[in-house]
Structure formats: C-alpha cells, structure tokens
C-alpha cells in the first residue's frame with residue numbers, strides 16, 4: 001500500500017504557470033512579485049503590513065529583534081511547538097522560558113500564563129515578549145492574552161506558522177491582538193512558497209524596522225535616509241540586518257496559492273469534520289472546537305485515552321506506519337530537547353505538555369487527501385486501538 005503522508009502540498013497548473021512567468025521575466029528576485037504578494041496577503045488578512053521573508057524562522061528572528069528582544073530580555077513561549085518558536089529568542093541573546101499548555105486546546109494556557117506572571121511580578125522578572133503559538137491552526141485565546149499583556153506590559157508575537165487563514169472572534173489571525181504575527185509557507189503548511197514566510201503588523205514603525213532587518217539593514221527609500229543622497233546609486237545601511245528575502249519565484253507561487261487558500265482551507269475543514277464523526281466511537285481524544293475560533297486545520301492530532309485503552313502511543317505509531325499511514329508526532333516539548341536541557345530545563349516542568357506529548361499522534365490531513373484514503377486511515381486506526 002502506498003504511504004499516505006501526514007501532510008502534502010497542493011500544487012496546480014496555475015501555480016506552475018505563475019512560477020514559470022517569473023523564470024522567463026527580467027527579475028528572479030527584488031522585482032515586483034514580492035510587494036504584490038505582500039499587498040495581497042495583507043488585504044486578505046485585514047492587516048496594514050505584510051513583510052515577506054525567506055522562512056518563518058527568519059521572520060520570528062527579525063520580529064523579535066524589531067520588538068527589541070536582546071540580551072537581558074525575557075521571552076516566554078509554548079513548549080508544544082516547533083523549536084523555532086523558542087530559538088528566535090535565543091538568537092537575540094535573550095532568556096527563554098515556557099508556559100504550560102491547556103490540555104483541551106493544546107495551546108498556551110491563559111490560566112498558566114496568569115499564574116506565572118503573578119509569580120514573575122513578585123520575583124521582579126516579567127517577560128518582555130510572549131510568543132503564543134496557534135497550535136495545529138487553532139487560535140489561542142488572544143483576548144485573554146491581550147488582557148494580560150496590557151496589565152503586565154509585555155508584547156505579543158504570534159507564531160501563526162500553522163494558522164494562515166484561521167479566524168479568532170471573527171477576525172483573521174494576524175490582523176489584531178498581537179504586535180506582530182509570523183506565518184510559514186513551508187510545503188506542509190496551509191499555503192506554500194517552497195520555503196517562505198511573512199510577518200504581519202499594523203504598526204508602521206515596526207514594519208519599517210522589519211523591512212530593514214530583512215535586507216542587510218539597507219534602505220533605498222529617500223524619506224528614510226539619515227544623510228542627503230550622494231547620487232542615484234546611494235543607499236544606506238542603518239543597522240545590522242540579514243539577507244532574509246523571499247524570491248520573486250516564491251512570491252509568485254505564494255500569490256497563486258493565496259488565491260486558492262479558502263478552497264484548500266474549506267477542504268481541510270471538511271476532512272476534519274469527517275474525522276470528528278468517523279473517530280467518535282474510538283477511545284481517542286479529538287481536537288477541541290472552541291466557539292470563538294475557526295481553525296485552519298494544519299494538523300489533526302488524536303490523543304490515546306489511557307483511561308480507556310492500554311495500548312501505547314509507540315505501538316499505535318508503528319502499526320500505522322507499517323500499514324502505510326504516514327503518521328507523525330507534534331511536538332516533543334521544546335524544553336526536553338537536549339539543547340534546552342543543557343540550558344537548565346528538565347522533565348516535569350511543564351506536565352500538561354509532557355502528558356499531551358506522550359499520547360499524541362498526528363494523522364494525515366491535507367487538501368488532496370481523498371475520502372477513500374481518509375477511510376483507510378480511520379480503519380487502520382480502529383483496527384489497532386480496538387484490538
């Protein structure tokens with residue numbers, strides 16, 4: 001039986017044609033495609049600025065820098081995420097810590113955040129930036145986090161890598177609540193540019209800093225120059241930036257994908273609805289569906305319910321892989337990675353994330369998954385957990 005992957009990009013003829021047009025044009029990079037894609041993304045997400053970058057990790061890095069993260073500062077994020085959510089703070093020389101998750105939503109717990117903030121205030125070390133991660137595409141409780149940000153004075157950087165097109169309280173993720181949000185266009189994510197990402201913000205000054213940091217700290221914009229231009233060739237490096245640019249080929253692919261995003265999202269949602277129904281009889285904990293949010297359904301994670309089944313996650317995982325089902329695990333808690341253990345973190349510190357990890361399996365979910373394939377996944381899962 002062929003392997004059904006846990007995720008897979010959806011590339012159509014229009015996507016291929018869009019990239020080919022750029023390949024045959026004058027500019028492969030630094031032409032019109034990137035600003036055109038940025039405007040289209042910003043319009044679709046109801047946000048003032050969208051700054052395209054080479055990948056979401058680069059976006060998180062420069063978003064941290066633009067928010068002032070540096071040595072002596074403190075950043076908190078969710079342990080249930082990809083390592084990039086924490087690494088971005090370490091790149092900047094800041095200290096990192098984690099906030100445990102909510103067992104139902106698997107997102108950073110607002111209650112745990114509130115408790116940790118109260119303790120941090122007594123100890124005199126409040127965080128400067130908090131990075132909530134919209135895990136699997138399900139938006140975090142942004143109103144709750146915003147309320148705490150206003151009370152304790154930290155900034156919010158949303159890691160929206162999973163959440164392109166997701167909605168919170170009727171608003172697109174990236175349009176409100178956080179100072180900035182970062183999206184990923186890696187092939188397994190909601191839309192793809194191969195590698196790629198984008199940072200959204202409503203703050204003009206922050207957007208200008210992000211644009212500088214993305215391209216060596218260089219500006220060619222006369223209005224931003226510190227000295228009178230010495231000639232038409234003149235540009236200024238104003239700070240230490242990076243080459244974190246997206247290419248025009250990638251931006252053209254991104255704009256073509258963005259045009260189909262709502263269709264692809266609807267397909268993911270329909271598959272998630274079908275899983276919800278098909279898996280209901282099995283001893284599994286299924287993803288939460290809070291009324292305030294519309295998930296982008298990047299991942300479909302089931303948890304084995306230890307009260308009902310004694311079969312281990314490792315057994316289920318291996319049996320599914322053997323059956324040709326490309327399951328995966330999202331995520332081993334970041335603080336348990338050797339790099340973070342070496343920085344003083346240890347097992348037991350974030351018990352909800354650790355318990356969730358021990359039970360979680362991501363099953364296939366992507367727009368081109370067929371109903372037949374989905375039934376095969378459910379049948380294979382049922383055969384193993386009901387054995």
Ligand SMILES: *Cc1c(COP(=O)(O)O)cnc(C)c1O
Nearest residue numbers: 055056057082084161184185186
């Ligand atoms: C994929 C991902 C990233 C990194 O995205 P890249 O575009 O691959 O750099 C960051 N955070 C989370 C939560 C992710 O899933």
